[in-house]
Amino acid sequence: MDEPESLSHSKWECKYHVVFIPKCRRKTLYEQLRRHLGEVFRKLAEQKESRILEGHLMSDHVHMLIAIPPKYAVSQVVGFIKGKSAIHIARVYGERRRNFVGQSFWARGYFVSTVGRDEATIREYIKNQEQEDRRLEQLNLWG
DSSP states (O other): OOOOEEETTEEEOOEEEEEEOBGGGOOOSSHHHHHHHHHHHHHHHHHTTOEEEEEEEOSSOEEEEEEOOTTSOHHHHHHHHHHHHHHHHHHHHSOSSSOOOOTTSBOSOOEEEEESTTHHHHHHHHHHHHHHHHHHHHHHHHO
16 A cells, blocks of 8 residues: 555545546547547646546546545535536637536446555455456347
8 A cells, every 4th residue: 555645733544546527428528639638637636736636537437446535525526627627628629619517427326435555445446447347248239
């Protein structure tokens, strides 16, 4: 495990596995959007003093392992990342004729789980998620 991080009066190690989806599970996270979204997520996390330790953009959902300081609520950071990234997506990839704020890209909810001693397992799961999804799709083709 990593060394705990520090704030002025505390040491902390708060890591979370977060999963969220685009509205209606649209398979829109591929091609040019997928290439740039990881960096957008990282920059937004830094604005909330958080770090994305691992991440993977699937065609219809996002996995990330994120360290969030205890002074922020998980919902605050995830909401910030989802909201600001939706605005970015709308401005860069949406119709430029309208002042679109991106409020309809991500679905409302998200999944979050705390990461404790099984951090290595979760990191490995996130890294291998795409291969596992492909394997399951192949099984469904023959089933």
